[in-house]
Amino acid sequence: MSSAITIDLILKIWRQQNIHARGALQTYTLNDISTDMSFLEMLDVLNDQLVLAGYDPVAFDHDCREGICGMCGAVVNGQPHGPETETTLCQLHMRHFKTGDTLVIEPFRARAFKLVKDLVVDRSAFDTIIQAGGYVSVNTGGAQDANSLPVSQKNAEEAMDAAACIGCGACVAACPNAAAMLFVSGKISQFALLPQGHPERRERALNMVKAMDEEGFGNCTNERECEVSCPKGLSIRNIARLNREFLKAAISLP
Amino acid sequence: MRIVRRFCGSSVGKKVIMAVTGMSLAGFVLVHVLGNTAIYFGAESFNSYAAHLHELDPLLKVFEVVLLLLFVVHVSFGVSLFIRNRFARPQRYAVSQSSGGRTLGSVTMFYTGLIILAFIAYHLWSVSFSSRPFMTSIADLIRAHLQSPYVAGLYMVSVSAMALHLSHGLWSLWQSLGGSHPAYDTLLRRGALALAVLVGCVFVSFPILAQVWDGFLR
Ligand code: HEM
Ligand code: FES
Numbered sequence: 447m448s449s450a451i452t453i454d455l456i457l458k459i460w461r462q463q464n465i466h467a468r469g470a471l472q473t474y475t476l477n478d479i480s481t482d483m484s485f486l487e488m489l490d491v492l493n494d495q496l497v498l499a500g501y502d503p504v505a506f507d508h509d510c511r512e513g514i515c516g517m518c519g520a521v522v523n524g525q526p527h528g529p530e531t532e533t534t535l536c537q538l539h540m541r542h543f544k545t546g547d548t549l550v551i552e553p554f555r556a557r558a559f560k561l562v563k564d565l566v567v568d569r570s571a572f573d574t575i576i577q578a579g580g581y582v583s584v585n586t587g588g589a590q591d592a593n594s595l596p597v598s599q600k601n602a603e604e605a606m607d608a609a610a611c612i613g614c615g616a617c618v619a620a621c622p623n624a625a626a627m628l629f630v631s632g633k634i635s636q637f638a639l640l641p642q643g644h645p646e647r648r649e650r651a652l653n654m655v656k657a658m659d660e661e662g663f664g665n666c667t668n669e670r671e672c673e674v675s676c677p678k679g680l681s682i683r684n685i686a687r688l689n690r691e692f693l694k695a696a697i698s699l700p
Numbered sequence: 701m702r703i704v705r706r707f708c709g710s711s712v713g714k715k716v717i718m719a720v721t722g723m724s725l726a727g728f729v730l731v732h733v734l735g736n737t738a739i740y741f742g743a744e745s746f747n748s749y750a751a752h753l754h755e756l757d758p759l760l761k762v763f764e765v766v767l768l769l770l771f772v773v774h775v776s777f778g779v780s781l782f783i784r785n786r787f788a789r790p791q792r793y794a795v796s797q798s799s800g801g802r803t804l805g806s807v808t809m810f811y812t813g814l815i816i817l818a819f820i821a822y823h824l825w826s827v828s829f830s831s832r833p834f835m836t837s838i839a840d841l842i843r844a845h846l847q848s849p850y851v852a853g854l855y856m857v858s859v860s861a862m863a864l865h866l867s868h869g870l871w872s873l874w875q876s877l878g879g880s881h882p883a884y885d886t887l888l889r890r891g892a893l894a895l896a897v898l899v900g901c902v903f904v905s906f907p908i909l910a911q912v913w914d915g916f917l918r
Contacts, residue, residue, distance in 0.1 A: 471794055521795075524796045550795045552794060555791050555792070556789055557790050623789070625785075625788070655711065655712050662788060664784060664789065665711040665714065665715060665788075667781070668875045669802045669807075670801030682875065683882065688878075689716070689876060692712045692713070693716060693877070696706040696707060696713060
């Protein structure tokens with residue numbers, strides 16, 4: 447194996463004890479970081495050093511570290527999940543940075559995402575939205591016959607694309623208005639495109655939008671920052687579909 | 701009533717209202733710019749265009765009231781959406797960096813809107829409702845205004861703001877109304893930009909002509 451390449455970094459990380467405390471960017475220098483590391487492994491190294499020196503480690507969310515769970519996420523130099531497209535923070539590798547780079551690392555910022563500590567925010571507002579309509583009701587009884595519910599290939603593909611959302615909240619972080627439209631539109635789309643989602647289709651559109659508004663997210667102004675920041679590449683075509691679903695429901699429901 | 705509340709009381713519904721009013725206003729702007737091209741053909745044709753418009757009178761009054769209503773709704777909802785969006789992000793980022801979605805037009809939507817608002821107030825006061833001295837034709841009035849370098853400058857700033865507003869708005873409204881198709885999206889975005897630039901160029905040409913050409917509206 448060839449010898450590993452290492453880089454030296456200057457990190458400016460948002461440190462805040464809790465939502466009531468005052469927060470500020472703290473500067474750390476971190477040397478000899480292997481470019482084979484992921485971003486979170488880099489933070490692990492920093493935390494090891496902080497703990498050994500007797501300081502509080504930087505709190506950050508993570509779970510799978512495989513880009514599938516949606517737990518990780520921070521804003522790196524103004525971009526959620528960092529500069530690479532369709533990449534979660536845990537899958538972002540340090541080879542994309544150069545020695546001497548300054549990385550400003552901040553939590554996702556939105557009124558609806560309350561800060562917990564440092565880079566950790568509470569994204570349970572998404573759960574509230576899901577509870578408002580992100581489900582299908584299935585009657586019990588004998589199993590459906592296979593292939594009795596035909597789904598066109600196009601719809602199946604588009605539903606799968608929408609369902610790729612991992613609920614990380616990068617769309618909210620990226621949106622200049624802290625809107626949750628890409629997330630909500632992904633959930634609404636995956637159901638609207640499949641027959642299983644049709645019974646509650648109209649109520650779902652109204653209820654999920656209502657929950658989204660009540661949680662304090664902003665309004666979409668079609669800035670398209672969400673789709674370029676989404677680690678799963680969800681398209682704002684889903685937002686257009688959400689708008690259609692809302693329009694149809696708002697007009698047709700009594 | 702419930703339907704009205706659904707629209708006015710939700711973020712997505714408000715956007716639909718913005719899109720419908722924005723589209724209607726944009727339709728008016730397009731007709732207005734087309735009509736104003738009569739300026740290119742001299743004072744006589746411009747005056748006769750204005751006279752023909754006023755022959756439609758009762759209809760014209762209805763039209764003006766509808767336009768004013770659309771405008772008031774567009775501005776009120778625009779302001780309320782703007783305030784709510786500011787509220788949704790109480791703490792701003794230390795570093796803000798676009799990932800590549802925003803455009804100059806989309807970023808400045810509210811501010812170009814404010815410039816348009818100020819301009820329309822001035823426009824109504826100075827042209828539409830001005831007490832014209834007896835025997836002054838509309839062409840003479842416009843020429844007198846646009847020959848002032850200050851008025852010409854302000855006019856150019858305002859119509860550029862309008863073009864910028866339209867460069868985002870003419871695409872954005874389709875998205876708000878739920879129309880999006882991968883085959884047409886790029887075309888729609890470019891078409892919106894092209895139309896906005898064209899409208900801007902035609903409007904901007906009037907003060908420029910007034911400044912450099914003695915025969916403007918004579
Ligand atoms: C003749 C004048 C105007 C025209 C033709 C026009 C046209 C439009 C159009 C087509 C949109 C896009 C709607 C959408 O995204 O769905 C829009 C959005 C907007 N307009 Fe106007 N507008 C005009 C005047 C104004 C004024 C005076 C304001 C004052 C504040 C304003 C503020 C806004 C704002 C803030 C938006 C963005 C709303 C959003 O995306 O949520 N506009 N306009
Ligand atoms: S930790 Fe699971 S997606 Fe990053």
